[in-house]
Amino acid sequence: MANKPRKKVMTSNDMDLKPFMNLMVVLIPMLLISAEFAKVAVIDIKLPEARGSQTKQAVTEPPKEDKSEKLLLTAIITDSVVTLGAKGGFLPSLFYREYHHYIAKDDKEDFTVEYEPGKVPKHPKTGREMQIYERYDIYLYVCDEQRNTMNRLYTKYNELVTNTAYEPVEKVNVGDTVLALTNPRRTIIVKDPAEFELKPLSAYDELQNRLMKIKERYREAEDGNDIIIAAENEVIYDKIVQIMDKARAAEFPNISIAKLRS
Amino acid sequence: MGKGRGKKVPRSSDLNITSMMDMFTIILVFLLKSFSAEGSILTNADNLVLPNSESKKKPQEVNLQVAVTNDMILVDNLPIVPTEDVRKIPADDPDPSAAKLEEKLRACMAQEEEMVRVGALNAVQGKVIVQVDKNIDFDVLFKVMNTCGKVGYNNMNFAVMEREE
Numbered sequence: 069m070a071n072k073p074r075k076k077v078m079t080s081n082d083m084d085l086k087p088f089m090n091l092m093v094v095l096i097p098m099l100l101i102s103a104e105f106a107k108v109a110v111i112d113i114k115l116p117e118a119r120g121s122q123t124k125q126a127v128t129e130p131p132k133e134d135k136s137e138k139l140l141l142t143a144i145i146t147d148s149v150v151t152l153g154a155k156g157g158f159l160p161s162l163f164y165r166e167y168h169h170y171i172a173k174d175d176k177e178d179f180t181v182e183y184e185p186g187k188v189p190k191h192p193k194t195g196r197e198m199q200i201y202e203r204y205d206i207y208l209y210v211c212d213e214q215r216n217t218m219n220r221l222y223t224k225y226n227e228l229v230t231n232t233a234y235e236p237v238e239k240v241n242v243g244d245t246v247l248a249l250t251n252p253r254r255t256i257i258v259k260d261p262a263e264f265e266l267k268p269l270s271a272y273d274e275l276q277n278r279l280m281k282i283k284e285r286y287r288e289a290e291d292g293n294d295i296i297i298a299a300e301n302e303v304i305y306d307k308i309v310q311i312m313d314k315a316r317a318a319e320f321p322n323i324s325i326a327k328l329r330s
Numbered sequence: 331m332g333k334g335r336g337k338k339v340p341r342s343s344d345l346n347i348t349s350m351m352d353m354f355t356i357i358l359v360f361l362l363k364s365f366s367a368e369g370s371i372l373t374n375a376d377n378l379v380l381p382n383s384e385s386k387k388k389p390q391e392v393n394l395q396v397a398v399t400n401d402m403i404l405v406d407n408l409p410i411v412p413t414e415d416v417r418k419i420p421a422d423d424p425d426p427s428a429a430k431l432e433e434k435l436r437a438c439m440a441q442e443e444e445m446v447r448v449g450a451l452n453a454v455q456g457k458v459i460v461q462v463d464k465n466i467d468f469d470v471l472f473k474v475m476n477t478c479g480k481v482g483y484n485n486m487n488f489a490v491m492e493r494e495e
Binding site for chain 2: 102299301
């Protein structure tokens with residue numbers, strides 16, 4: 069008899085979690101609704117230069133532009149070339165080969181094929197024609213006149229490695245000082261050459277490298293933050309966005325868009 | 331013995347919710363992490379895949395959205411003109427403009443001006459968020475941008491997907 073009251077105390081020792089549960093049941097659906105899983109961002113853009121003639125003028129009338137101290141930096145992209153022009157001059161063109169990275173909707177097969185105009189890539193196992201919306205990324209690899217891609221060193225964080233003259237390198241030795249393509253460039257003293265990986269040189273990375281060189285030299289220019297991206301009609305929007313990214317990474321935030329007339 | 335069993339039965343009828351509480355707490359933390367107070371301003375149309383970008387700039391509240399998909403151009407989620415019609419505009423047209431789109435945008439502009447007149451807005455902002463499918467060619471993009479600019483929407487934002495780290 070004397071034991072009975074003590075037992076009752078034991079059972080009521082548990083915390084009453086019911087109100088907390090109620091709160092959870094309400095909170096979780098509410099948070100689930102307002103959660104954002106795919107983050108959307110925006111890119112600011114200035115209007116296209118009127119009828120694309122601005123780039124043409126910049127190219128055909130260099131003496132006039134020289135007087136005004138304007139840089140008039142233009143990134144030009146066509147179906148096989150990426151290049152930079154400023155003050156009526158051009159840097160050597162970067163010829164590229166285009167590779168498309170697909171992820172199949174049905175079996176998540178992940179593969180990269182070289183793009184050939186007018187040819188639809190096939191699924192490597194089932195032979196099914198791939199849909200355009202399954203294309204996940206477009207890679208542009210720099211190539212020479214014989215269309216051989218160039219392999220250059222990348223860090224394990226996928227940053228291009230350049231020497232101190234800002235040229236991408238193929239080989240490093242122990243003790244060399246190299247720079248990784250970040251903004252500002254990161255200095256690395258090579259301890260183990262095996263840390264670096266040879267990969268095909270991406271045209272986007274080389275473009276960023278060149279843009280950063282230009283930024284360094286012409287920081288004082290009147291339009292030192294401006295860049296015009298001129299594209300041909302057939303260029304895919306994705307490539308333009310990638311170039312905008314590289315332009316912003318190299319501190320050219322005022323982007324405008326122009327059209328290349330063939 | 332029989333007495334003891336009888337006592338145990340009511341006690342074990344309690345549900346042990348401690349592990350469930352643990353789970354809820356973890357879920358709660360993860361959901362709070364991805365919580366956004368603004369909500370998504372952008373609505374995704376079908377077959378509209380935005381390109382990935384490193385941009386971190388958050389979209390602001392705007393009055394007008396233009397979406398360009400592979401087969402339709404939409405203004406505020408209403409289909410306005412097939413993209414094919416825009417492609418057909420000759421490429422050497424110095425001032426290309428999609429007539430139906432321009433008409434719709436002018437109506438939106440007029441509405442914005444009316445709001446300024448009434449006092450609901452301070453000034454005509456001319457802001458527009460453009461959502462473009464990543465496989466669209468530059469030709470269409472240029473024509474759409476030119477049309478927007480012509481009407482007076484000069485302040486453009488391209489919507490992109492933030493790249494996952």
